[in-house]
Amino acid sequence: MSLLLQGTDLTKRFVIKRGLTPRSVQYETAVNSVSIDIEKARTIAVVGESGAGKSTLARLLMRLVEADSGTVTFDGVDLSTLGRNQLRILRRRIQMIFQDPFSSLDPRKTVGSAVEEALLVHFDMSRSDRASRVAELFADVGMNKRHMERYPHEFSGGQLQRVAIARALAVQPDVLVCDEPVAALDVSIRAQIVNLLGRLQAENGFAILFVSHDMALVRYIADDVVVMKSGEVVERGTASKVFETPQADYTKALLGAIPIPDPRVRRIVGHNTAGAGTRYGGGA
Amino acid sequence: MKRASGVESRHVSEEVVFAESFATDVFDESPGADGLPDLLEVEDLTVEIQTDSGPRLVVEDINFTIGNGKTLGLVGESGSGKTATALAIAGLIRPPTGSITKGRVLLEGRDLVAMSERQLASVRGLDLAMIFQEPRRSLDPSFTVGAQIAEVVRRHRGWSRKRSWRHAVEMLDRVRIPSPERRAHAYPHMLSGGMCQRVMIALALSCEPRLLIADEPTTALDVTIQREILKLIRELQIEMGLTVLFITHDLGIVAEMCDEVAIMYGGQVVERAPAMDLFLRPAHPYTEALLKSIPLPQSGSTRQELLTIKGVPPGLDDRPQGCRFHPRCAYVQSPLCVAEVPEMHTQALNDCRCVRAQDLALRGIV
Numbered sequence: 191m192s193l194l195l196q197g198t199d200l201t202k203r204f205v206i207k208r209g210l211t212p213r214s215v216q217y218e219t220a221v222n223s224v225s226i227d228i229e230k231a232r233t234i235a236v237v238g239e240s241g242a243g244k245s246t247l248a249r250l251l252m253r254l255v256e257a258d259s260g261t262v263t264f265d266g267v268d269l270s271t272l273g274r275n276q277l278r279i280l281r282r283r284i285q286m287i288f289q290d291p292f293s294s295l296d297p298r299k300t301v302g303s304a305v306e307e308a309l310l311v312h313f314d315m316s317r318s319d320r321a322s323r324v325a326e327l328f329a330d331v332g333m334n335k336r337h338m339e340r341y342p343h344e345f346s347g348g349q350l351q352r353v354a355i356a357r358a359l360a361v362q363p364d365v366l367v368c369d370e371p372v373a374a375l376d377v378s379i380r381a382q383i384v385n386l387l388g389r390l391q392a393e394n395g396f397a398i399l400f401v402s403h404d405m406a407l408v409r410y411i412a413d414d415v416v417v418m419k420s421g422e423v424v425e426r427g428t429a430s431k432v433f434e435t436p437q438a439d440y441t442k443a444l445l446g447a448i449p450i451p452d453p454r455v456r457r458i459v460g461h462n463t464a465g466a467g468t469r470y471g472g473g474a
Numbered sequence: 475m476k477r478a479s480g481v482e483s484r485h486v487s488e489e490v491v492f493a494e495s496f497a498t499d500v501f502d503e504s505p506g507a508d509g510l511p512d513l514l515e516v517e518d519l520t521v522e523i524q525t526d527s528g529p530r531l532v533v534e535d536i537n538f539t540i541g542n543g544k545t546l547g548l549v550g551e552s553g554s555g556k557t558a559t560a561l562a563i564a565g566l567i568r569p570p571t572g573s574i575t576k577g578r579v580l581l582e583g584r585d586l587v588a589m590s591e592r593q594l595a596s597v598r599g600l601d602l603a604m605i606f607q608e609p610r611r612s613l614d615p616s617f618t619v620g621a622q623i624a625e626v627v628r629r630h631r632g633w634s635r636k637r638s639w640r641h642a643v644e645m646l647d648r649v650r651i652p653s654p655e656r657r658a659h660a661y662p663h664m665l666s667g668g669m670c671q672r673v674m675i676a677l678a679l680s681c682e683p684r685l686l687i688a689d690e691p692t693t694a695l696d697v698t699i700q701r702e703i704l705k706l707i708r709e710l711q712i713e714m715g716l717t718v719l720f721i722t723h724d725l726g727i728v729a730e731m732c733d734e735v736a737i738m739y740g741g742q743v744v745e746r747a748p749a750m751d752l753f754l755r756p757a758h759p760y761t762e763a764l765l766k767s768i769p770l771p772q773s774g775s776t777r778q779e780l781l782t783i784k785g786v787p788p789g790l791d792d793r794p795q796g797c798r799f800h801p802r803c804a805y806v807q808s809p810l811c812v813a814e815v816p817e818m819h820t821q822a823l824n825d826c827r828c829v830r831a832q833d834l835a836l837r838g839i840v
Contacts, residue, residue, distance in 0.1 A: 449726030
């Protein structure tokens with residue numbers, strides 16, 4: 191267990207209503223005094239419903255959003271003390287992929303050059319080295335050379351998410367932050383992307399911070415789970431502990447609300463409920 | 475068009491019958507077993523839409539029926555044609571966007587495809603209602619939710635303003651919105667997504683339709699809210715004897731909600747079966763693959779690999795020859811599967827479009 195990225199007592203308030211006097215300004219606390227440890231080569235999932243503050247937490251850890259209080263340290267360095275240039279150098283080691291790959295890739299650039307750009311910014315490589323590295327990355331994410339010359343609109347969502355992963359991994363990050371990476375994808379494609387992330391993690395040893403509202407999916411990929419509600423952590427622990435013996439009522443409610451793909455365990459409206467609700471230790 | 479009172483009373487008595495049959499035997503999987511005809515029959519439905527590169531068939535030869543008071547789940551990935559099917563049933567696909575080129579849609583024996591726009595307008599809302607994924611987009615932001623429900627009732631039933639408003643408040647109460655009298659004066663932006671979906675349901679059910687088409691009604695909602703909405707739909711279905719066509723990509727919701735399931739792929743229904751048979755004994759390789767690729771929330775250990783389906787679902791322009799699923803199928807056999815589009819045929823208790831179905835021993839959930 192070695193600590194890589196650590197957030198301590200992070201708090202972020204957003205202004206929801208401006209006013210003339212300081213007292214008339216209204217705030218919403220998106221993240222309230224949250225601490226999180228991201229360890230090398232492990233996957234930690236942050237789960238919760240919309241508005242729980244999980245995406246804000248991810249952005250605080252990357253310093254894409256400045257915290258009102260609390261600290262973020264990466265490999266022992268306090269990120270808040272870093273200037274722009276130092277931060278940029280460090281950012282190479284923390285990469286991110288988003289829910290909608292269409293809006294995270296430039297429509298006027300071929301996907302090959304989008305991946306190459308990451309190399310151009312962060313490394314001093316010759317043109318031919320870059321080209322062969324890009325080809326290698328495309329192969330890693332299950333795409334081929336022909337794809338490199340195409341534009342984002344020529345791809346499906348799943349393929350674009352592969353490109354986004356290739357671009358993020360181009361700079362050999364230590365942490366990959368994934369904000370709902372499969373929420374917008376079709377069922378049959380989700381499994382492909384999730385397995386791809388798992389395989390690449392096993393090969394390259396990066397840590398994954400996986401932000402998701404999909405509890406069933408998280409169970410398949412996470413080592414550790416943090417459950418958030420209204421900006422606060424209500425439960426945390428190893429995935430098996432959180433899923434098998436949830437402690438917080440909110441975690442139980444979340445788990446109990448997942449529709450189970452098995453018609454023998456129908457629980458809605460409480461008809462034929464023999465054995466229902468017990469699978470998660472008494473869910474809702 | 476006002477409904478004859480004789481028809482009205484028949485409905486009431488039927489509702490009582492369904493409510494009872496639901497209460498005692500919700501798991502009766504065979505539609506029509508109660509001796510009543512199917513409420514909705516879709517026969518050979520084929521829909522063409524106009525695209526930039528010419529006309530394309532979005533759905534082909536769709537066949538299914540829904541028994542009175544039952545729920546059919548229409549399942550598919552993006553581009554499979556599930557929403558186009560729903561829109562066609564509701565008579566919402568018409569030139570210049572597209573047209574129904576073949577088939578019939580029988581609602582209580584009346585063919586909706588053959589109806590004029592005017593006749594259809596009275597069927598929609600009165601006999602058939604729809605709810606969609608994004609409730610806020612289906613509500614008018616500039617009117618209170620009470621006024622929107624009252625307007626529908628006034629238009630379809632010809633009631634007075636006062637009576638319609640009272641009915642609107644009553645409907646909000648029926649969908650379990652707290653303090654409905656006050657909430658009737660709220661504008662959509664003042665309500666949460668879950669509340670808006672309740673309002674949409676109140677609106678859809680305000681004229682006591684026989685058929686409710688629900689197109690991914692909970693996809694945009696949080697999981698705990700989703701559960702409340704699904705529960706509400708289920709309860710109202712029992713109360714009102716509703717028949718539901720439930721469109722979703724979530725097999726968990728299908729398992730919780732549906733009596734029968736039709737799986738769509740590439741514009742066709744590839745398998746159709748009672749829910750229990752479909753999940754436990756799938757007959758089509760696509761169904762089997764779908765069941766394997768979803769994470770099971772109750773599975774014991776963490777960090778397992780999910781099984782995947784290679785490739786991507788076909789778009790409108792690249793639907794393959796023969797079986798639509800053959801390029802992604804684990805059991806494909808050339809040239810058998812590539813030669814022609816397989817006919818729908820019965821395999822045990824399921825109907826499926828797979829020429830190899832009888833040779834395969836497919837596995838469902840365990």
